[in-house]
Amino acid sequence: MSSSVEFRHLEYLVAIYEGKNFTKAAERLYRSQPAISHQVRALEDDIGFPIFVRGGRDGVSPTPAGRLVLNWARNVLAERLEIFVMARAIHNGEVPPLRLGFSPFVSPHLLQTFRDAYEELFPGCEIQLSGTELLHTLQRLGHGTLDCAVLPLPVDKDMWNVVQIMQSPLVVCMRADDPLASQSQLDIHEIAARIKIFHDPELHPSAHSRLIEMFAEEGMPLHVASSAATPSDMQWMVKQNYGFALIDQFTTLEPGLTTRPIAGIHWTADIAFVSSKDGNHMALPFIEKFLKQSGLNPGRKRARSERIRPQQLKLIG
Amino acid sequence: MSSSVEFRHLEYLVAIYEGKNFTKAAERLYRSQPAISHQVRALEDDIGFPIFVRGGRDGVSPTPAGRLVLNWARNVLAERLEIFVMARAIHNGEVPPLRLGFSPFVSPHLLQTFRDAYEELFPGCEIQLSGTELLHTLQRLGHGTLDCAVLPLPVDKDMWNVVQIMQSPLVVCMRADDPLASQSQLDIHEIAARIKIFHDPELHPSAHSRLIEMFAEEGMPLHVASSAATPSDMQWMVKQNYGFALIDQFTTLEPGLTTRPIAGIHWTADIAFVSSKDGNHMALPFIEKFLKQSGLNPGRKRARSERIRPQQLKLIG
DNA sequence: CACGTTTACGCTAGTCGTAATTATC
DNA sequence: GATAATTACGACTAGCGTAAACGTG
Numbered sequence: 001m002s003s004s005v006e007f008r009h010l011e012y013l014v015a016i017y018e019g020k021n022f023t024k025a026a027e028r029l030y031r032s033q034p035a036i037s038h039q040v041r042a043l044e045d046d047i048g049f050p051i052f053v054r055g056g057r058d059g060v061s062p063t064p065a066g067r068l069v070l071n072w073a074r075n076v077l078a079e080r081l082e083i084f085v086m087a088r089a090i091h092n093g094e095v096p097p098l099r100l101g102f103s104p105f106v107s108p109h110l111l112q113t114f115r116d117a118y119e120e121l122f123p124g125c126e127i128q129l130s131g132t133e134l135l136h137t138l139q140r141l142g143h144g145t146l147d148c149a150v151l152p153l154p155v156d157k158d159m160w161n162v163v164q165i166m167q168s169p170l171v172v173c174m175r176a177d178d179p180l181a182s183q184s185q186l187d188i189h190e191i192a193a194r195i196k197i198f199h200d201p202e203l204h205p206s207a208h209s210r211l212i213e214m215f216a217e218e219g220m221p222l223h224v225a226s227s228a229a230t231p232s233d234m235q236w237m238v239k240q241n242y243g244f245a246l247i248d249q250f251t252t253l254e255p256g257l258t259t260r261p262i263a264g265i266h267w268t269a270d271i272a273f274v275s276s277k278d279g280n281h282m283a284l285p286f287i288e289k290f291l292k293q294s295g296l297n298p299g300r301k302r303a304r305s306e307r308i309r310p311q312q313l314k315l316i317g
Numbered sequence: 318m319s320s321s322v323e324f325r326h327l328e329y330l331v332a333i334y335e336g337k338n339f340t341k342a343a344e345r346l347y348r349s350q351p352a353i354s355h356q357v358r359a360l361e362d363d364i365g366f367p368i369f370v371r372g373g374r375d376g377v378s379p380t381p382a383g384r385l386v387l388n389w390a391r392n393v394l395a396e397r398l399e400i401f402v403m404a405r406a407i408h409n410g411e412v413p414p415l416r417l418g419f420s421p422f423v424s425p426h427l428l429q430t431f432r433d434a435y436e437e438l439f440p441g442c443e444i445q446l447s448g449t450e451l452l453h454t455l456q457r458l459g460h461g462t463l464d465c466a467v468l469p470l471p472v473d474k475d476m477w478n479v480v481q482i483m484q485s486p487l488v489v490c491m492r493a494d495d496p497l498a499s500q501s502q503l504d505i506h507e508i509a510a511r512i513k514i515f516h517d518p519e520l521h522p523s524a525h526s527r528l529i530e531m532f533a534e535e536g537m538p539l540h541v542a543s544s545a546a547t548p549s550d551m552q553w554m555v556k557q558n559y560g561f562a563l564i565d566q567f568t569t570l571e572p573g574l575t576t577r578p579i580a581g582i583h584w585t586a587d588i589a590f591v592s593s594k595d596g597n598h599m600a601l602p603f604i605e606k607f608l609k610q611s612g613l614n615p616g617r618k619r620a621r622s623e624r625i626r627p628q629q630l631k632l633i634g
Numbered sequence: 635c636a637c638g639t640t641t642a643c644g645c646t647a648g649t650c651g652t653a654a655t656t657a658t659c
Numbered sequence: 660g661a662t663a664a665t666t667a668c669g670a671c672t673a674g675c676g677t678a679a680a681c682g683t684g
Binding site for chain 1: 322323325328365367381385386388393397398400402404405407408409437438439441442599606
């Protein structure tokens with residue numbers, strides 16, 4: 001059956017399609033025309049259906065089934081080139097370290113997942129991490145001192161290559177001994193006034209105003225009391241009873257803290273893989289293809305049993 | 318170089334990797350062990366780097382570069398099978414019509430783009446369209462009387478396979494002879510009170526409440542005056558001076574109407590390709606793979622010269 | 635008849651198998 | 660010394676080229 005199809009056949013098919021006849025294809029391929037004809041015929045006999053309809057005078061044209069095969073053939077031939085170029089680079093140690101930026105909002109766990117995926121894709125290739133604030137990270141991407149970054153959305157999709165890799169619900173972070181911790185879900189009206197700890201507005205201007213808007217939608221005014229630059233600072237504040245905080249549900253919690261979802265609310269923090277459009281690290285196309293295909297699966301179970309619904313609102317990075 | 322790599326080689330590599338040594342691989346492949354050894358050696362000589370490190374006693378293991386090749390090899394071998402099964406189905410006319418649902422919110426232009434992409438992927442294969450309201454479409458997906466659908470987000474990602482295919486800014490639809498049409502952008506405070514035409518809340522419960530929220534965020538109360546079931550009904554109402562409407566910027570406009578963006582506001586309608594997790598139309602995996610890879614490019618220029626920024630807010634389907 | 639594909643046939647490359655050799659634990 | 664990969668060599672498959680036949684405009 002189709003298991004005797006070889007790359008050689010695909011090369012012939014593509015050449016025939018592009019040359020529009022067997023003869024021209026044969027010239028391109030430095031083969032005799034009968035050789036091509038014979039191979040294609042053998043292939044068609046093998047797979048059980050024709051790839052081309054021999055059109056007599058002006059050129060052959062692919063059948064519908066043939067077009068499917070041709071599309072795939074072009075792809076796969078291109079991939080073959082890329083893969084071996086890349087693999088040779090790996091072998092020669094010519095893959096420069098991947099300079100990966102991230103903002104404090106991105107959980108170490110997600111970074112670890114990314115690192116694992118990268119190790120799987122490019123075994124033995126180094127990653128250099130730089131965690132700074134969002135705007136600075138984007139600046140460095142622009143200057144070319146970073147190859148890519150893991151950042152909260154939104155990010156200008158016309159300016160950067162963006163692949164979303166995570167959509168993580170926001171939950172309320174509180175002390176485990178808080179009376180409200182006995183509830184599995186929280187009523188927004190009960191807790192709105194107690195949410196007082198936020199990320200530094202300077203570091204994430206849009207995120208901050210977004211948060212205020214989200215509460216306004218629910219008819220809740222918000223009182224910003226304390227602000228922090230990192231998730232761990234926020235957690236420290238929660239622990240010290242400064243108030244509650246809204247955090248990514250995948251944030252690693254310090255002992256003595258717990259998280260609860262807000263009933264009926266499905267705010268999320270969206271995280272994306274971002275790279276410069278003219279970024280030139282050779283791994284970038286592979287990474288993006290991989291992320292688009294398979295996504296990134298942080299191997300951790302959902303925080304609560306409740307199904308997480310795609311939500312209307314996004315926390316802006 | 319790598320252009321002499323054939324599928325045969327990849328099969329050998331994968332068998333060796335899975336069998337962990339040349340001998341077991343040879344058995345699986347119904348070949349002699351030296352044949353395998355010789356082929357792999359020839360391959361490695363050709364590509365210029367080793368795939369396996371011969372580990373003496375307990376099995377060979379892939380080099381870093383080899384792992385990259387192996388990952389790709391597995392993929393590409395699987396693809397080869399799928400492609401020819403699919404192509405044979407196309408040839409035999411065994412591809413059932415793709416029963417595609419869509420909601421009234423989805424522009425015909427986008428559907429056409431999808432249809433073109435499908436025709437490119439599966440030449441000659443039929444699409445059966447069913448346009449009904451969102452909830453009914455989801456019901457039919459569940460019952461298996463639809464294979465897939467093009468729908469506004471959000472849709473439960475745990476319940477359905479969802480691939481976003483479009484993110485289209487919302488603009489204000491008004492009469493071309495309206496005085497405000499002279500402005501290239503509109504001030505939200507000037508027009509909020511005049512936006513009176515909405516989609517029927519019954520048909521899109523979440524979309525409706527979302528719209529009200531979005532205005533609330535901007536501090537604008539919204540007065541729902543008229544409602545319509547389809548975009549063309551909405552346009553008729555705008556024409557008859559019932560008020561302005563908020564529509565997808567890619568909606569085909571009737572003569573006498575025009576659209577303008579709202580300054581500083583970047584609301585969007587997000588459209589996705591949705592299918593049942595146990596949907597069994599053979600084309601679905603291919604379509605999803607294609608959409609994830611290349612997305613869907615509605616070949617139409619941007620409505621205004623202004624760059625569209627990814628936005629914070631999404632109109633719910 | 636012209637142009638292009640297919641069939642026929644001999645040649646050779648290269649793939650496979652058997653057997654002998656080498657390497658590693 | 661046992662297990663497993665490599666080398667050696669002969670056999671045969673099958674991909675190639677040349678030349679002739681076949682089909683369409």
